[in-house]
Amino acid sequence: MTARSPSLRAAVLAALALAASPLAAQEAVQVFQGARLHPVSGPAIDNGVLIVAGGRIVAVGGADLTVPAGAQIIDCSGKVITPGLVDAGTTMGVDARDLNEQGEEVTPAVHILDAIDPASRDFVRARNSGVTCAQINPGNRNVIGGFGAVVKTAGDTLAEMLVMDESGLRLTMGSEPSSGNRAIRGGRPEGIYYRRPTTRMGVVWEARKAFYDAMAYQQQKTDPNADPETMAIDPGMEVLSRALKQEVLVRTTARAEQDIRTALRLAEEFGYKTLVEEATEAWRVIDDLAAAEVPVLFSAPSSMNGGEGTDVRYNTIVALAARGVPFAICSGAGGAPLPLIHEATFAVRYGLSKDVALAAVTLRAAEILGVDDRVGSLRAGRDADLVVWSGDPFDPTSRPLAVYVSGEEVSE
């Protein structure tokens, strides 16, 4: 599984430089032969053939697929190939001290992209476990914490890794943004720990106030009588205005029942597009989630501690699937999540079908992130991000034998 072409690196770089241009022709062609293929976008193919060139998937099919002459054949008999896994909610690659900009409670204009360290061991760990693409969020200590980004887990520079910037604005419900804050009882009021909010109510108020301010800002900007010369541009308000116009996805972190309900209520109140992240108590709010057609990024199935005093239920994901709520499985929550495939394995343990579980860590995740035109399935034209497994990926005795990003093996 170590076969690789040194010239592919150049091909990848070239392909990325050309953005969405069709594959650079003359490059080496790799053929993965004999594996059970899970394209996710279609039914599994036994003894399949997967053709990769120029960092992209060229063709996917059965044993009858014509193999181009001179192609490099990689024998994968007895193995299983899935798309590279997509983790739709993480904080990987960012130093813990850099996750939360605590200058203010509401920091919509900051970008996690500025804090991502491409050399972080998190990425090595992620790609060794089969994760090739991940949404990276700012932390949850701010009410509005800023923009996340979708990146590949391999690449020398951030530019090379980046799939999509501004892929969601983090909004956090519950007690996290107020934890550590204290009301002023004597002491020095300018200290950072005396900042607001100090309660769950305060958190929601900060969010609501931010969006009201953005509405006022928009109104002021569009006021025909206003002098554009005197109108100061406020980057934060610009971002929130874009959210109000549904140009930016608001990712609301909410674990407890009341926080999930608040997340849905706020989105309805201000008309922004949202999804619910973590969603530990989604099982209590399943009707509302289904009615609101709000996607859920559930993390993490193996965890029995959802925080916030929440009650964990094994059947949450099965219930989401049964009600048709769009969802993905993420490793995102606190504690020590397992590698993403094992988190999905726990969902299978709790009754989710393997096909749905695989989709929840590949194509569904990519769709929710809006990057399914690049990743999440084995289809012609998609990036050649794939994992060769020793066996059924949901068998805990299986392991990834080789992981490819844009056709290049990146696992150690």
Next chain:
Amino acid sequence: MTPARRSSAASPPHSRTFPMTLSRLLKATGLAALLAVPSAAQDQLVVKAGTLHTFAGDPIQNAVILIENGRITAIGSADEIEAPWNAKVVDATNMVVLPTWVLAHTPGGLSGGNENMANVPFLTVQDAIDPSDTFFDEAIRNGVGTLHVIPGNSTLLGGRGMVVRPYGKTVEDMTVRDAGGLKLSLQADRGNSRMAQIRALRNALKDAQDAKAELERQRTEWQKEKDAGATEKKEFDGEIDELKKPVVDLIDGALTGYLFVPSAAEVPEVARLKEQYPAMKLVLVLGPSCYKAADRLKELGYPIVLEDESIEYVERDPETGDETTVCPPKVFADAGIEFAISLSQSGNSARRYPWWQMATMVRHGVDRGVALRSLTTVPARILGVDAEFGTLEVGKVASLQVLEGDPLAATTWTRWVVLEGEVAYDKTADKRLQVLFGETAPASGEGTTGGSDRQEGSR
């Protein structure tokens, strides 16, 4: 606990005699009558197994196990054995039957397993086991049938363990062997340096040796006096201080020590201890990095139990920052060293599951048989209960589990657990599992973990 109760009519394979404070209290207050609800005596039980792993021979398809008074009286294929018409039947014809798991070392189920005083070999977990701890529910739900519950790793000489089954309302009900091993730890805690910890252990052992020598001196003196007719005492009545007795027994080899070795750096000290106290019997409980001393550990020859975190862990190179995932069981298996494994007692770790721990090893290339033995025959032998547990054979105690599928598959759940001939766990009667699966609404006030964890999980 599961609703089924131990039958008071069935004769327990192990009897015990020491007085139990709790049971006395219950009897005195009349609570015992309320708790001890006797079920119909189940003298005979038949288990029909689709696949039977006895761990004493090849797997048997379509097998029957005959159980009488808590012991196995016959095992064979369905066409060889005739089941008594009136016996209760566990029909597992589509399932997998194997012995219950044996844990050679766990600090689970204790209320306070780490005494603050460093040198307390005279304590016993008998006074710390909390039968209502959900750890035991979780254990039986995961097919664990025999556990050596012993103090944690934070105390130098932490006290004695006991072997229990995860079933019963009182410690008395749960007891398999009231005399377990003595816990020792080389973990430098409470601000101690490693030097001080090692020194403290040597001192404690030396103390016991001195106490023993002093007793011998007194005996010789008495003998002299007796021979000279200078004493009335016909028998020597000196004895070792009760507080030191367990350590004296330890160095004499009359009591097995379970020594926690946090890292490879402490292994040379184990070698020194062996040299100095050759009669001492030890079981080594190993932290993750101990695999680096595998050769040395093989020479020493002590039985080995791997801590739950020692199955797979990430090692970071302090200079290059490179991370390597290591599977210590693979290293031990390759070196031909036998080992038992542990489960996490944390309710929030995948390591609490036997299937996870075993599958993790197999993922790293350990043989399935080695993985399965690390929770059955090896720990049973370490605990000295292998004549009764760890395999399914005629004459042995009928403690077995019925699994819905392969023991290493994530999708497999425990359907039944039979402990000493009695159905002690039935998945369909596991109320807590039903709540966790959202099949029944939680009772009012049930389930919330309260406010204490509100701050956890922040990023």
